[in-house]
Each structure stands twice: as C-alpha cells, then as structure tokens.
Amino acid sequence: QVQLQESGPGLVKPSETLSLTCTVSGGSISSHYWSWIRQSPGKGLEWIGYIYYSGSTNYNPSLKSRVTISLDTSKNQFSLKLSSVTAADTAVYYCARWLQEIYDYWGQGTLVTVSS
C-alpha cells in the first residue's frame, strides 16, 4: 500500500519561500507522476503541478513563475518550493500520485499559514 506524507514548516512569512517535502513509502518514486495540490477556503482545490520520475515537470500557469518541484529518488521523496508567498498562499497542501487518469494516493495534507 502506497503512502504519502507531507512535511515542512506550518508558518511562513510573507515574501519568503514555502518549502514542503513529500515522503513516499510502500512503493518506489522511480515511476509514475508525483503532484502537489492545495486547498484554501477562497480558491477551493487547486492543482499546483507534477514531476515525472524522469525529472520532467509541468506547473499551473497561474503559479509557474514561483513554483519548483523536484525529486530525490535516493530518499523516495519529492519537494515543493513556492517563492514570494503572500496570505493568498495560505492553504492545506497535499501531495498525491497521478496515474494518467486519476490521483489515487494522497497525503493527509499539511496546513501552511503565511503570516508575519
């Protein structure tokens, strides 16, 4: 059974960079697509982007200038960096596995608050 677990700071200051890591267990990260999705009261569920095990990425155009998703196969982890954050980036951030049609495994989510 594949499991995903997000980790990272729960509080980030405005203009700084949000950094989260997703640890995958029960399966290898060296296959499939690995994604980040966030959920906020104001914008609902929002797809952030994915990274393929080969390292190729695809980002939401609305966030593309600020987002980087990377992979660490040695640790079976992938990460999200979102720069220049504002209060609008306050959300629950989920990592998930994408299988071309479906997002079948999700992490439990981690709340990130942007505040000084």
Added chain:
Amino acid sequence: DIQMTQSPSSVSASVGDRVTITCRASQGISSWLAWYQQTPGKAPKLLIYAASSLQSGVPSRFSGSGSGTDFTLTISSLQPEDFATYYCQQTNSFPHTFGQGTKLEIK
C-alpha cells in the same frame, strides 16, 4: 483553463435517499472526469474515474455517468458515512481543475 461547475453547491438528504450531483465543464473533456469524496480534515478520496469507472473498494451505490461537458454522480441509497463534500475534477488538459464542491448534509 477548463472551468468545472458543480450543482447544487449543497444538498440536504436523508439516509436511504437517492442523490444526484452534476458537474459541467466549460469545454469538452471526453470522459476525463473523476469524482472525489472529502470529509473534514481528510484528503479527497477517489470514487469514480473515467466518468463512470468505480475505483477499487468503493461501494457500488456510487455511480457516475456522462461525457463531453455534462456529468453526474449518483448515490443510490445514502448511508450515514456518505455525508461529505464531493468534488469533480477534469484531467483532460492542464492545469487539471476541480469543481467548487457539493456539500451533502443530513436532513
């Protein structure tokens, strides 16, 4: 971006009722549509993919239909554990987008 619009935004129903939720895409997405169930404090859980395929382990009282721009999720006989928020999502093109959600409440 493809806009996904769900209706209704909320619905009240009783255990045993049949409930239908609709999702409309702003442009055709063939059958690239999934439905998720979310309970408070939890991640979305996949119910239906490819518009009508039941995810493994999901009870058969859940069903999906539609193609193109109009889709439905039907729960044939509501159980207590079904009271939750439901989301549709299109995976036809990037960015993948979600509907705004339908909250199913106990009457």
